[in-house]
Amino acid sequence: DSGVTQTPKHLITATGQRVTLRCSPRSGDLSVYWYQQSLDQGLQFLIQYYNGEERAKGNILERFSAQQFPDLHSELNLSSLELGDSALYFCASSPPAGDTQYFGPGTRLTVL
Amino acid sequence: AQTVTQSQPEMSVQEAETVTLSCTYDTSESDYYLFWYKQPPSRQMILVIRQEAYKQQNATENRFSVNFQKAAKSFSLKISDSQLGDAAMYFCAYRRVYTGANSKLTFGKGITLSVRP
Numbered sequence: 001d002s003g004v005t006q007t008p009k010h011l012i013t014a015t016g017q018r019v020t021l022r023c024s025p026r027s028g029d030l031s032v033y034w035y036q037q038s039l040d041q042g043l044q045f046l047i048q049y050y051n052g053e054e055r056a057k058g059n060i061l062e063r064f065s066a067q068q069f070p071d072l073h074s075e076l077n078l079s080s081l082e083l084g085d086s087a088l089y090f091c092a093s094s095p096p097a098g099d100t101q102y103f104g105p106g107t108r109l110t111v112l
Numbered sequence: 113a114q115t116v117t118q119s120q121p122e123m124s125v126q127e128a129e130t131v132t133l134s135c136t137y138d139t140s141e142s143d144y145y146l147f148w149y150k151q152p153p154s155r156q157m158i159l160v161i162r163q164e165a166y167k168q169q170n171a172t173e174n175r176f177s178v179n180f181q182k183a184a185k186s187f188s189l190k191i192s193d194s195q196l197g198d199a200a201m202y203f204c205a206y207r208r209v210y211t212g213a214n215s216k217l218t219f220g221k222g223i224t225l226s227v228r229p
Contacts, residue, residue, distance in 0.1 A: 002156075033216065043203065045216040058216060088155060094215070099145045099164075099207065101217060103157035 003027065004104035006091050012110045018079040021107045025072055025093030031055070032074040033094075033101060034066060038087040049074055081111045114139045116206050118220035125194045126228050132179075133189045133223050135204030142166075143209045146180070146187045147217070152200040160202070163187065191225075199227045 003026035013019055025032050034046040036059075045058035049068035060066075063081075068074040078085060088108050092101040115138045125131035137146070148160040163171045163180050171178050175192045191198055204220040 002158075031215070035217075042221050043217075043219040045218070048216060056216060090157060092157075092217075099209075099215075100147070100159060100162060101207075102159070103149075105154075105156050108155075 002102040002104065004091060004093050004102055006089075006104035006107050008107060009105065010108050010110075012112065013081060014112055015081055015083060017081050017111075018077065019081065019109065021076040021078070021089055021091075021109075023074045023076070023091030023093075023104055025074070025091075026095075026102055029093035029095050029098075029102075030072065031094045031096075031098075031101075032068055032072070033092045034060075034074070034076050035090040035092065036087045037090060037106070038084075041087075043090075046076070078109070083111050085109065086111045114141075114144075114206050114208075114218050116204050116218050116220040118204055118223050120223050121221070122224045122226070124226045124228060125191070125198075127194055127196060129194055130190060130192045131194055131225065133191070133202050133204075133225065135187045135189070135220055137185050137187065137204070137206050139185070139206065141208060145207045145209065146178075147205040147207070148176070148178070148187075148189045149203045149205060149219075150198075150200045151203065151222070152197075157203075161189065194227050196227050196229060199225060201225070 005024045030051045046060040048056040091104045146163045150158045201222045205217040
């Protein structure tokens with residue numbers, strides 16, 4: 001158990017819908033990262049937050065957005081879902097000035 | 113931009129034997145971190161080992177060790193005394209030295225390791 005929690009574990013929805021994925025980092029970690037794992041794209045970095053502020057963006061679609069709240073949990077919002085958004089979404093956290101990222105169990109999103 | 117290449121999509125090893133998983137990377141930076149993560153069928157990403165580029169000594173964690181060749185930009189993982197529980201997908205990853213911003217992990221495509229009993 002890495003100490004990073006993600007909910008829900010599984011999500012099945014339809015095209016065009018909107019979903020929210022939630023992540024709670026390890027105690028004391030200020031950085032939260034979101035990654036997408038799909039068969040064709042592999043593991044791709046989406047976005048990073050540090051202590052409530054957006055720090056870096058990767059290959060994140062405009063239909064996707066994220067935020068980190070004062071209690072440091074983070075949410076990834078996916079809207080106007082398409083079949084191709086079906087993937088495993090990971091959240092990871094790391095401590096201040098830390099170099100290692102610890103991953104949550106992931107949320108498997110299926111878009112039908 | 114940094115890239116990580118894992119050219120072997122699959123490997124197989126006999127239980128109790130030793131196997132080496134290859135990884136190469138490309139970067140123009142002199143300081144960085146390298147990692148190996150394990151992803152078993154449960155899909156959880158588990159840190160196996162980390163290496164700091166400015167350290168000459170190869171990292172070791174129990175049965176797992178790395179062969180870090182900085183000049184060749186090579187970072188291979190050796191698993192000794194392979195066990196059935198080692199069967200998983202293994203990802204090599206690169207990270208810039210922490211700057212507070214853009215400290216993302218760049219992953220290779222992964223290698224699926226099977227262990228034969």
